[in-house]
Amino acid sequence: MSMRNVVKLCPKRCLLSHFKASSPAIIMSSNNRPISNGVANYQKVLTVDNMNQNIKKVEYAVRGPIVVRAGAIRKELEQGAEKPFSEVISANIGDAHAMGQSPITFLRQVVALCIYPELFKSNEFPEDAKNRAKRILGACGGGSVGAYSASQGIEVIRNDVANYIEKRDGGIKADPNNVFLCTGASDGVVAMLKLLVAGVGKDRTGAMIPIPQYPLYSATLAELNATMVPYYLDEDNNWALDIDELQRAFDEGKKTCKPRVLCVINPGNPTGQVLSHDNVVEVIKFAKKNHLFLMSDEVYQDNVYAEGCAFHSFKRVLHELGPEYSENVELASFHSISKGYMGECGFRGGYMEAINLDSKVKEQLRKLVSTRLCPPVTGQAALDVVMNPPQPGEPSFEQFDKEKRQVLGTLAEKARLTAEMFNSIPGITCNTVQGAMYSFPRITIPEKAVAEAKARNETPDSFYAGHLLEETGICIVPGSGFGQRPGTYHFRMTILPPLDKMKSLFKLFRDFHTSFTKRYQ
Structure with missing residues (x-):
């Protein structure tokens, strides 16, 4: 029977039932969008094609695919999956407490009271913990850390930051308004x-990055x-920063952009060198010669281990060079409670000191930070403890000093062990870990594996790291x-796992690298 006859013989409801039973209906909506089961296939407003394309260029390896896979393996182990190992060792990120480091008692006491x-x-x-907590709460709206603070941060804490910087730098004045x-x-x-x-085109800002x-x-x-x-650090000279290489990079950058800022990480991440x-x-x-803004990332300033090495803040050295530099070179330096001996990553506390900024630029900076309302007030409170720790004669000083020295001492031992153990494995070389929390060993990967x-x-x-994780x-x-x-080819590994776990980790590493190399010879 022809379809025309079906239409004549069957009621409308019967005809619709026939189409539903035989195949999915494709019906057009009033705006000519296909309808499936009576619902228009709604077109997303935001798609991967019309989103901000700059975001697609963003990569953050510290939490990249290898780390995502590590999380999945951890869940598989929890569900009873059989693996050639019993646990995932997260040596990828500088998260001290996640790796078993104990909190500093005094810091947690003050924050708990707040x-x-x-x-x-x-x-x-x-x-002394109660006194510090009362001082912080007295500067909070309504006496509560649940209230917003000023966008630039709580004033008494900014004062403590300025005092900390002055003491660190041998008495050089620090203005809380620059904090x-x-x-x-x-x-x-x-x-x-x-x-x-x-800027645009060749006038677009270029940032010099190590x-x-x-x-x-x-x-x-x-x-x-x-x-x-990019400017390359000198691996053959323990990741030193070479001025000739800075000049090469600057000259090369001028061909495509306008280099305006020089970023330095000291002590280094991921390389562990100390300038x-x-x-x-x-x-x-x-920086002065080439009219560059200096950004100095100094979050590991407490983490210096190697004999003969010391932390030198850019601000202090700037002032040692006299007014020609100290009153002209624009410098922003950064510190954090996530590293050091504290390791309080989750509180998200830190500071920036910006000196020699144009006054109108500083107002724009204040406006910019105000759009975030304020940093977490609990993080500000934790930062204040680091800036204003117990002093000799106060009840908490001895315990605080002991805990601080113990953490830094253990890190120093693990830094030494890291270079020693990696250098004992054929096909792996590792520079001295002078500071920070990481090593950046160089690995030889067979051509077949490449x-x-x-x-x-x-x-x-990445291929090497993936096999290491799975095996x-x-x-x-x-x-x-x-x-x-x-x-x-390199990898970054933190020195944060407990000492006994570090030793077992290196045995696993040696066995893996040996078998991996033989497999692809």
Whole structure:
């Protein structure tokens, strides 16, 4: 029977039932969009094609695919899956407490009192902790850390930051009005780069970034559509910062952009080097000569381990060079409670000190940070404890000093062990970990493995890190996520796991690297 006859013989309801039973109906809506089961296939307003394309360029290897896979494996183990290992060792990120480091007692006492003032009635808390908590709460709206603070941060805490900087730098004046409290140091770095990025084409801001670098910088520059001007650290000289290489990078950058800012990470992440005093002098002179804004990431300033090394703040050296530099060179320096001996990553506390800014630019910076309302007030309180720790003669001093020295001493031992153990494995070389919390060893990857990685559209170091994770449970970050000289392969590994776990980790690493190399010979 023809379809025309079906239409004549069947009632309308019967005809619709026939079509429903035989095939999905394709009916057009009034605006000519296809309807499936009576509902228009709604077109998303935001798609991967019409979204901000700069975001697609953003990469952050520290929490990249290897780390995501590590999380999935951890869940598989919890569900009883059989693996050649019993746990995932997260050696990928500088999260001290997640790796088992104990909190500093005095810091937690002060923050606990700020969060829950009823604890002031308890005899379990020392008087110096109570006094600090009362001082912080007295500067909070309504006497509560639940209230917003000033956008630049609580004034008494900014005063403590300024006093800390003055003491650290041997009495050089620090103005609290130049201090901006931040959601960790990262927030300050991003804010300053936002101010610096301008122009189009060859006038677009270029930012000089060390390679290897902490990927916050490359990610932020990608988001802002700015130009990254990479300068390579000297691996053969313990990741030193070479001025001739700075000049090469600057000259090369001028061909495509306008280099306006020089970023330095000291002590280094991921490389663990500590700049010498003379090196800091050279960098400052280079910045002035080439009219560059200096950004000094100093979040690891407490983490210096190697004999003969010391932390030299850019601000202090700037002032040592006299008014020609100290009154002219624009400098933003950053510190955080996430690292050091504190390791309080989750509180998200930090500061930025910005000196020699144009007064009108400083007003714009204040306006910019005000759009975030304020940094977390609990993080500000935790920062204040680091800036204003117990002093000799106070009830908490001895315990605080003991805990601080114990944490830093253990880190120093693990830094020494890291270089020693990696250098004992054929095919792996590791510079001395002078400071910070990471090593950045260089690995030899067989050509067959390199070829297989490329066939899979993976970088060779990601291929290596993936096998390491699947076979041993050790999670590291491929060096390509930080940048490296072409033709070289590295990975970043934190020195934070407990000492006994570090020793077992190196045995696993040795066995894996040996078998991996033989497999692809």
